[in-house]
Amino acid sequence: MSDDKTNENGVSRRQMLIGAGAVAAGAAVSSFAGWVEQAQAADGSTEKWPWPYVKLDPQETAEIAYKEWYRIFCGGAVISSVIGQLREKVGGPYKSFPIDGFVFLEGGQVGWGTICGSPAGANIVANMIIGPRIAGSAVGHHIAADNMDFYSKASMPVFVPKNPKIDPSKIVHTVSDSPLCHISVGKWMKESGLPLKSAERKDRCARVAASSAYRLVEMLNAWHDGTYEKTNDFSCSKENGITGQYNCDDCHGDNVPEAPGA
């Protein structure tokens, strides 16, 4: 059974061989029957990981996410841009994953300003495809951290769509230093002087979703090729004894409390 051993990227040798052959031959969906059987059991279970994956074009994915933002907003758009393509190209478990159910990720979950839907959606996608860390691979876990790290540190929005609804020169760029919607949108509104309901703010968020989808697919493709390496090693619980992000003094100022037992 050594051929079916799962490597550190959660991809079995057998899958890699099948995948390489199928992609090289430009094979039709039916070629993935074996994968689908593995990923979606007869009882309909989708809890066998990793789900079959074929490499996607980051640019094309980002264009889809940009358009989808105007239908199902940030979290839904990122999920749709990847899962939607894989529904067509692979089928299997992607067909039953309810993309449109994730509209509520908008505005940091129904407008409460918690985690932005773009990294939240990207985290869902990575963990649906690669699986949870308890299923044998920690790559989905690491990509989630990388999604949030990228989102926090990039000068957003990074992506410029082919046919932007708003002149790109009217969209200022800001660094959120946080994966939270309230902080990311708040910093952008402060810099631009534009309100939440402005067309520019909406297009900025559509491009943030597209940027997040682009980066996510780069990482998923690298994972599929066996070349993914996590871009950050941050663990707030290890460093500070509590869950959290990397920049304590942004909120706490000089008065960062010490966690019990830290």
Place this chain on the structure above:
Amino acid sequence: MSDDKTNENGVSRRQMLIGAGAVAAGAAVSSFAGWVEQAQAADGSTEKWPWPYVKLDPQETAEIAYKEWYRIFCGGAVISSVIGQLREKVGGPYKSFPIDGFVFLEGGQVGWGTICGSPAGANIVANMIIGPRIAGSAVGHHIAADNMDFYSKASMPVFVPKNPKIDPSKIVHTVSDSPLCHISVGKWMKESGLPLKSAERKDRCARVAASSAYRLVEMLNAWHDGTYEKTNDFSCSKENGITGQYNCDDCHGDNVPEAPGA
């Protein structure tokens, strides 16, 4: 077609009649065949809402969530406690929803301290069952806000399991005033003086997940009965012109910035 009109709770008259009859008769899973057909189309799509729902026992659901926390942590536990039961009692779209994929919700998404997995998981469940607001009912959206409102204002953990792993008298209660993991766990750690890795903190979080599942099922049952009413009317974007939670000065102090256009 008036019999198939969807009411404001997203439940069609036909579904309510079928549901009432099926529950009253203690009917077996096969009685739900009509629902399943409606909720999961031949192509495997689960994007027809609402998904078939039968009322669950909040106490039993919370006990499941408490136990599941020790396997798949906060977000996974809340999702498993509801979706897992509905897999057995209904089948259909619940069978293909990948519960275990949501382990990454732990620690506010892989330890980054953003939204706690308990409300994040509860928001997912409500929106998978009732559907997104673009599908005709805003109840999933409202229940998500209520999940976060309950989580923020309750003296947590509310739920006491039948067979607690830790003596309940050793678990202090705190009000987070936020749906964020970092703030909720941080306030509890400050009050208790106990570290993140303590058995008490873990059991506290398991009970928070159970408390969230209990409240969620109360609301889902009310929605199913047509008696759900949202418990809060808060909209930060309407009141303050930005996404966010209700207590601006908790973070901003006396220096709450005014949003452009607010």
